[in-house]
Amino acid sequence: MKVNSEEPISKPDLYVLARVIKVLKERKSLKRTSLATATGMSYDRLVKYLDWMSDKGFVNFNSDDEVLLTKLGNETYDRLVNWILHYVGKVRFPKFSD
């Protein structure tokens, strides 16, 4: 099922995207209201993100209208982790003593 919203998001906040995926990874399937509570987002904002994520194929909806994470969504999260690690991992932090 596709969610309609007035102003679709063009470029998502990666932090929000990661949170939504993380919650779905842990909880498997959730109603939109529960997902909004779990991610600490407003319902309207979440709906816009779900719309965008659904377009990209990261989530889909089951017959009970619950949100499910797709394989692609799962892989995207892993890619995101690797992407951050690619940059953070290259930084060599000195050890400071007190």
Added chain:
Amino acid sequence: MNEDNLSSKMSEFMTALDQVKKYREIVASLTDFTIMILGTIVAAISFNNFMRLHSLFITADHGQNIFAYFLFFAIFPAGIIAAVWRVRQRVKSVKPSEWKTTLNEGAAGALKLIQELEWDNIFSSIRYAKLGFFIYGIAKILVYWGIATGALYVLNWGVQWLFHMNMDLFLVVALALVVVVFLNRNDLRKRYEQIGRLDWLLWELRWFESEFRGADFEA
């Protein structure tokens, strides 16, 4: 597993920034430190002047004189201890690891922490931290030098009284500096190394900031 690696790397990242905040606080507390040291000197001079004035009108016995001398010399260590304590308290007031809850969110938390970093502020903090580390080190040496000079002066006075041997004042001051530098050699080495590490951190973070800013994640 990669998420664990990310959390561990981000922990290193944020711990290094916590340390910078602590060093930055040293710079901020230098004003307090200077005021307290100057206050101590003013208090000691005022006390000395008061005692001189007092002696014009009232003749103190031997015991009272010794007590007055003790008070005069106690002002310096008391002031110095208070000033160093003040710096330490301010550094301790920096709360470390406040980012741990955010980092528990995994990649999302890591992203949030990176997004919220104020890079200009971080770079300026590192520069100030370097300066603060250097100035605080010099200030500590100067203060210890003052104490050592005072102590050696008293010792010299005792030796002169007992054995009628006198050491030149210039020698007393120079010897005090040598003693202080020798006793603080580890602290000086540590300070030099920390400044080098701060430089290293500055370069690493500059690289990260420019790379990450230009990067774009294709979802």
